[in-house]
Amino acid sequence: MTSASPTVGEALVCMLEQAGVDTVFGIPGVHTIELYRGLASSSIRHITPRHEQGAGFMADGYARVTGRPGVCFVITGPGLTNTLTAMAQARADSIPMLVISGVNATATLGKGRGHLHELPDQAALAATVALWSHTLTDPADLGEILARAFSVMTSGRPGPVHIEIPTDVMKLPADAAGFAMPEVQPQHPAAPDLEAAASFIAQSQTPAILIGGGAVRHATAVRRFAEALDAPVISTTNARGIMAGHALDVPASPSLGCVRDMLNQSDLVLALGTELGPTDCDMYEDGGFTLPANLVRVDIAEDQLARGAHPALAIQANIGWFLQDMLADSKSWTRPPSDGNARAAALRELASAEIGDSYLGHIDLLQEIWQALPEATLVGDSTQLVYAGNMYVAAPRPASWFNSATGFGTLGYAAPGAIGAALGEPARPVVALLGDGGFQFTLAELGSARDCNANVAFLAWNNSGYMEIETSMEASHITPIGVTPSAPDFSAVAAAYGLPSRRVESREALISALKDLPRPCLIEFVNAGSD
Structure with a gap:
């Protein structure tokens, strides 16, 4: 980076380094070369896929194993539209992805004059799958916009975000010194919600846990909670491996009839970090997935709690904090192990027979x-x-x-x-x-x-x-x-x-x-x- 007058592209690379980004996936083009200014001298490695859809999918796979956002640089127009498929998969599976694209020069936007790679409204198109899509017009806002992008990806249900930078703005001077990563505090459950959850658990005899991808970073806490509850743990696709090798583990789809029966025969089901979506719970689209009246649902996204199965208790919270807070005051609901392991073993056997x-x-x-x-x-x-x-x-x-x-x-x-x-x-x-x-x-x-x-x-x-x-x-x-x-x-x-x-x-x-x-x-x- 030139110390005298860094460009937006150079400042962006510096800010990404400060944010801990070590890899960027992208295909450079004439409309994004300014984003690459300073990249070669940075600590960030650049991976060149053969198609922008591949860039998005690479960022997705990277994010799933690291827990950190995958980052893409893509060109204006077709570069972004090629990436939309990957962004939609990331949105569906709650995968954090930062897509930074070019867009035509500021004075041409919305004019429809046939400029290279022109779209009627590129940011609006990206917003159909992104959690947030923004056009950077003032270089002074770069740090704030990038910080907001990371905040959106980490403060609630993760997903893709999009920032587009006009080709003329990329070349303007900017300052990376003021950038600071947002300090996002995961949401704790409210005390009344914890008390209500403990009451449901204390009154149950045959509880079960259904976990989704939202629990994937909290495996140790899930295991401790399941042991304290003595409950079989059924995992959706993206939650597999959280209970790996544990006697309470049931790595079977809720689309299976025996799994559905077990859930409905349980007097309490705790659904943790799962949208209860059809591709996990109703794979054959027979409409047969239901849950019992005593359903406690915990999710980071408030709107998700209002979709699908209607819970007796809905708790908006980070899954890790919910589990930690419940375990911190477990005397009121913990009981000695009874038949949880046997119920899990029986269900594994039934699932194998049904498959x-x-x-x-x-x-x-x-x-x-x-x-x-x-x-x-x-x-x-x-x-x-x-x-x-x-x-x-x-x-x-x-x-x-x-x-x-x-x-x-x-x-x-x-x-x-x-x-x-x-x-x-x-x-x-x-x-x-x-x-x-x-x-x-x-x-x-x-x-x-x-x-x-x-x-x-x-x-x-x-x-x-x-x-x-x-x-x-x-x-x-x-x-x-x-x-x-x-x-x-x-x-x-x-x-x-x-x-x-x-x-x-x-x-x-x-x-x-x-x-x-x-x-x-x-x-x-x-x-x-x-x-």
Whole structure:
């Protein structure tokens, strides 16, 4: 940075460093080169995806494993619109993401004269998926706006935010000295709410806990609370691994009939940090998910408490503080262990029986992968392995299992999402679970993995098309069409990018390849749907 007169771009880089940002994902363009002024001399590494959608998904994967916002630099117009899909997935799954884009020069905004990359109202378009979208017009406001962006991402339910900077504003002088990260204090539950929750618990005999992604950073507290309550803990997709290996753990989907029955037979259900969304709780869209009258719901977002199931007690609070405050004064509701472990064990057995042999085979393979690579993070797209795991998988730790098959449900997530996860936790191996169809959405990100030497094994689950969609069409008596896109020679594509690869036809060969191949690598499991 030039000390005499830093530009907005230089000041922005300095502020991001002060905010603890160590990685930015983006593709530079003529409308954003000023954002890059000073980046090369900073401590921030820049990762170049092959598409801006990949930048967003990388930022998402990075944020999930680190708990810190993923940051993107994208160009005006198509750069931002390409990123919107990733922003929508982040919004659906409550993932903090900061997207900084260019926009046309201030004097041209809203004129519709056909300038390069022009949109009618770019900030408004971003606001359809962002928690907050802002146009920076005064360089003096840069620190305040960036601080507000971090505050929005950390003070409530996380999600993507967007700041756009006109091309003429990027070049103006700015001052980074006044920037300070906001000190956001997580919200404690109100004392009357804690008393009411304790009363509900004290009167219950068969409680159950349902946890969502909002609890993923509070695993120790969740475990202590579950033990004190002696309650089985059912985890939605993004909460898998919070109770890893615990006798009270039930890593099964609330979409399963037996899980629903257990919840409704409980005389108290505590829903912690979950939106109770259909993609977790009603995967088959049969409308059968209900909860008992004695529902205590805790969520950081006030508006979320008013959506979906109507609770007997709604508590707006940070999940960690709720658990800590409850445990700090637990004498009034804690009781000796009784049958919690037995109830959890029985439900795990029922869930396994309900899932069926086909999915159980896929689930067994997932567990074999973790046996071979105990520290691995599994990042998925919409494919058979992922569908099965979302129904039931015992992840080894929090944030070690996540995918895009819930929430917004986009294809093309796993490859860039896995790269982002590997960069966020470089010591942990990452396995990207990809269908042969969905992989082709972001196949070029193999090049990005090579560029940054990401610790990723790309597992292409090749069943020659969109098998789940084909099955659904047949079940609805529709002649399947459009479900057999041809796949490339994945090994040849990997070789073109300089990645080692292996084509396997058995589980044993797959596990061997995962152990043997250097990273990044590609493994194609052919005829996978029949295994």
